[in-house]
Amino acid sequence: MAQDITSLNEEDFFEGKSTCCYDTDALAEGDKEYDDILELNQFDGLPYSSRFYKLLRERKELPVWKARSEFMDTLAKGQFVVVSGTAETGRSSQIPQWCAEFCLSVQFQHGMVVCSQIHAQQAVDLALRVADEMDVNIGHEVGYCIPLETCCANDTVLRYCTDNMLLREMMSDPLLERYGVIVVDQAHQRTVATDVLLGLLKDIAMQRPELHVVLLTSVEPGPKQMKHFTGSAMPLIRLENPGTEEVVYRSTGEGYFCAALRLVLEIHRSEEEGDVVVFLVTKQEINLAHDILCHEVHSVPPDLGELQPIAVHPGQPGNLPIRAGDDTTRGRRVFLTSSPNEDFFWAVNSISFVIDAGLEKRNVYNPRIRTNSVVIQPISKGQAKGRRQLAGPTGKCFCLYPEDRQLPADIRPHIVESDITSTVLFLKRMEIAGLHQCDFIDRPDPEGLMQALEELDYLAALDNDGNLSEMGIIMSEFPLEPQLAKTLLASCEFDCVSEVAIIAAMLTAPTCFFVPSVDLKPEATQCHMKFQHPEGDHFTLVNVYKAFKQHQQDPYCDVEKWCQDSFLNHSSLLMADALRTELTDTLKRIELPISVPAFGSRSNTLNIKRALLAGFFMQVARDVDGSGNYFILTHKHVAQIHPLSTYGAKSPKLGLAEWILFHEHSFSEDNCLRTVSHITPAQFIEMAPQYFFYNLPPSESKEILQNILNRGAAQYHQEKKNTSKEEPREDHTFDRCVVQ
Secondary structure, eight states, X not given: OOOOGGGOOHHHHHTTOOOOSSOGGGGGGOHHHHHXXXXXXXXXXXXXXXXXXXXXXXXXXXXXXXXHHHHHHHHHXXXXXXXXXXXXXXXXXXHHHHHHHHHHHTTTSSOEEEEEESXXXXXXXXXXXXXXXXXXXXXXTEEEXXXXXXXXXXXXSEEEEEHHHHHHHTTTOTTOXXXXXXXXXXXXXXXXXXXXXXXXHHHHHHHOTTOEEEEEESSOOOHHHHTTTTSSOOOEXXXXXXXXXXXXXXXXXXXXXXXXHHHHHHHHHTTOOSEEEEEOSOHHHHHHHHHHHHHHGGGSOGGGOOEEEEEEOTTSTTOOSSOTTOOOSOSEEEEEEOOSOGGGGTTOTTEEEEEEOOEEEEEEEETXXXXXXXXXXXXXXXXXXXXXXXXXXXXXXXXXXOTTOOOOSSOOOGGGSSOOHHHHHXXXXXXXXXXXXXXXXXXXXXXXXXXXXXXXXXXXXXXXXXXXXXXHHHHTTSSSOHHHHHHHHHHHHTTOHHHHHHHHHXXXXXXXXXXXXXXXXXXXXXXXXXXOOTTBHHHHHHHHHHHHHHHHTOTTOOHHHHHHHTTBOHHHHHHHHHHHHHHHHHXXXXXXXXXOOOTTSHHHHHHHHHHHHHHHTTSEEEEXXXXXXXXXXXXXXXXXXXXXXXXXXXXGGXXXXXXXXXXXXXXXXXXXXXXEEEOOHHHHXXXXXXXXXXXXXXXXXXXXXXXXXXXXXXXXXXXXXXXXXOOOOOOOOOSOOTTO
């Protein structure tokens, strides 16, 4: 019979007493004995099921289990501990369970356990798996909290969540006092959210000496990360990783893409069993590889079994059509991905082959032009090792690069090459909550930091002293980028909340437009054009959402099939719908007015544009030559409108808009402006802060705006009328808007 864990205290850990709430040594006696003993689960007080013992036997085979005693002793004796081992060692599922046992031993007097993940789907998968292993109900003793979905209770013992959700939780609980142990998984990935979390946890741990922090990594952290919390190296537990039977290095003269596809077909014809993971570089390569393999399937002899290519785009909803661990599919699955996160396949235990291009795409933010540049670079040594180990001890990894290639030692932190405007807004909010300056492992780029502060100042999120203003505090309440948050708040003044909430949700969720293979691309374009709105792409998004809701509420309509037939992503639309509800609920909570829907009216159209300009006045461009070459006001760069836009090359009937507001500039990929809507220069002058306007670099476009400001809108419209260029007949005022 297992020892009653609630009778232990923290001193018992130092004496080496067992803390496990079940007797693992008695498993050899068989399950029947346990039916007679009726050992009770200390987390819910119920007898363990037979499945618990079956899973426990499997858990004991994991490499992490050998380090169980060492981990429990280290956790009890110190505030910090690092565990290094790949996902296949069982670190992400077992370590948090043992932390829950540790908290249970002291009757949760310091709090529960939370385990942060980078991706929402991994948080859900792990919570479901761990609840099964602990023999408890999901949503009760074990739960998860991801954007737009919470499955846990106030007394949940172990909670999995995304690192972003844990950061947002700090807005109401700055010291995370509900938790006694905080587990930061995938700390080696060095995402912006993870680095911010680690920076704040250093301050929290100093104020809460009873708090324990556990870092889980796939590769051994560097000296800087190891000394982050204490100034000296933290205790490190290295897990024994399952090796790979064979690694083959190939220098591909034909290019890694063709070599990877050739290898997939060779593996399939070899009749060796097992699924394949192919690590490519870009989304375009994944889609092209998927189309080519689908075409090649027809030439594969039937006796070899089915070859099933599966495109996996991490970060997109519903990306893994066949969930991890599902081995019911006949034939061979080929997972095509560009993810730098090999943990995506942590439970796909049927993988026998890995094909690795050895490269990754990084988006590096350029604060001078306020957009990302795409950089293709080699993966780190740790990433390469993690990918090889996916093949398992009996598998084979093909590295499509020479063995002597010099790979970077560590992953470059995202915080030094990302737009951190949202991060700065959050940290300003944390200063109000009483936390001191965030102590980053690697500090952000100074130029990027200054640009973020300048942008928040333009958005009126900061006061004259550089602290968060009342506007900034309200903006930080929304799970939106600052410009969208400002747009949503401005919509309250202009009585267009219902429409702008839809636009904000649709822009925040992954794109709803599904672009299929080359054969169906013209048909998809025709379907998408049915939703186009003459005022621009922001209004088109409202059309798509309203059509989706109309079909969703029709009891006779299969909305998933309608999305498929319309080449729309059903999961993205569901996410946008949930986000719109969350935004509306937040507005109600802070008692801001919500207007009655009026989409389609002339005044509503004008008000939506005003609200958009209140947030995105820094993203305005002008057609300088009438041929679609758009001059971006803030940094004098010239770009084109994306062909699939309302004003793109596919929609010549509307003509080109002279002045536009855009949501995104994809600089490195195609130098296109995406999600654009037509505006007038008078509307821009009305909504842009005066000091932003005067700080614009000199240009012909700025001179035009200055002339309009000096002479007034009436004379401008008369001149435009004489030159046969029509402008909407609107009464304009050039007083600064209240929301500024």
